[in-house]
Amino acid sequence: MSRPRSLGAAVVKIATRAWYRNAVGYLGYYAAWLALSYVIRQPWLLVGLVALWLLRGVLPGPTALFGALSRAGRLRQQVELNRANVTARRDLATLYLELLRPRRALELLEQGLVLSPEDPELLYLAGVALHRAGQHELALARLLSAIEKDARLRHGHPYFVAGETLLALKRWDDAIDAFERYLDFNGSDVAAHTALSRAYAGAGNSAAARKWLRGGLETWHGLPGSLKRRQFGAYLRGQWARVTVLKQPHAIAAAIGLLAATAYGARLGYPVVSGWLGPSQSMLARARAAHKACGSQRTGDFQGDYVIVGEGDPVEVVAEEPKPDAEQILHIRADRIANESNGEIHQEYCFSRVMKRTADSLHAEAILRVVAEDGRPDDFLEHTHSEEVAEYLLYDVRLDRGSQHVRLRLAPLMTPMDASSSLNLRRKE
Secondary structure (H helix, E strand, O other): OHHHHHHHHHHHHHHHHHHHHHHOOOHHHHHHHHHHHHHOOOHHHHHHHHHHHHHHHOOOOHHHHHHHHHHHHHHHHHHHHOOOOHHHHHHHHHHHHHOOOHHHHHHHHHHHHHHOOOOHHHHHHHHHHHHHOOOHHHHHHHHHHHHHHOOOHHHHHHHHHHHHHHHHOOOHHHHHHHHHHHHHHOOOOHHHHHHHHHHHHHOOOHHHHHHHHHHHHHHHHOOOHHHHHHOHHHHHHHHHHHHHOOOOHHHHHHHHHHHHHHHHHHHHHHHHHHHHHOOOOOHHHHHHHHHHHOOOOOOHHHOEEEEEEEEOOOOOOOOOOOOHHHOEEEEEOOOEEEEEEOOEEEEEEEEEEEEEEOOOEEEEEEEEEEEOOOOOEOOHHHHOOOHHHHHOOEEEEEEEEOOOOEEEEEEEOOOOOOHHHEEEEEEOO
């Protein structure tokens, strides 16, 4: 009875690894980058997701990268020990292709072809490496040789790579022929449907392009669950082709709406998630430490009295001087910012830590202190045990000097800054 249990465990283990490799893949980088942004509480780092997307052609997926570390050394040793070992060269070249290093793979494959020039597998892999290295004409010759030797190799996949090579060469009709031949072997390949749609679009046949793209998306919906997960990335690329290839207005509108919803969701969830992933020190302890450090940092050349002349993003033409009865004054003192309204100080932001200082800017952490009627700051922080209260006492303060005004941005530490957090100030004469 022990053997079936062992076999079942092995099957589950293999299936789990396959699901992770196919379902997660390159998304691991995006997840890690999002987590980093939340941990250090810097929303602007989300721009790095665009860089990751642009680098997807040269940066291997995390599963391929970590899997290669355990195999590459062993295969290199086999190649060095036996110069006639074609199999080791082929496997190491395949590994380099997975790591998006086609030129390294090509060197090994050319050595293998010297030893076995008629091997269709080596010819096919050499064609893949040449195609990814941008040598499309040479790649096509290798791929056609592989097809002549064994048209059924890898279930016709040389036809697919040949089609991609022909797309790169803008030989639309030949690419159409190659993709249709490949679909004779693999009619359920969603990526091939999308590629064929691109070929028809390049040839100017919009009706056929729509037909094949729609067919690929419908094919995905009809696949079993395991194949759906395996081809989920191809399905997303097919949906994106509705925007980039077919330029369908409703698809473009849906993509813009999805991007806007994602950005809005990230903004709403940022304070919550950053709280989960934030530093181990509690916000209450951090606020108490800031309270003790209050007055230890200096505002420098920004010290002075200012009139609030506008809110939101800075403008080149400063608004008119406010009327005296509506005047709001900010006193930037040596170590804090005090807010005055109707002649009375109501609250102040006492600097506890300076993160960055330049000639025309200051980035600091401050603790909010509410001023009581008798003019003394209320030290209720010493008597509270609420983490939620502490979160709204620590503030991120940024001062930037412009040609006609000073821009003050102020927001709770766990909240991303936006236009509503900004004030435009003019030094009071």
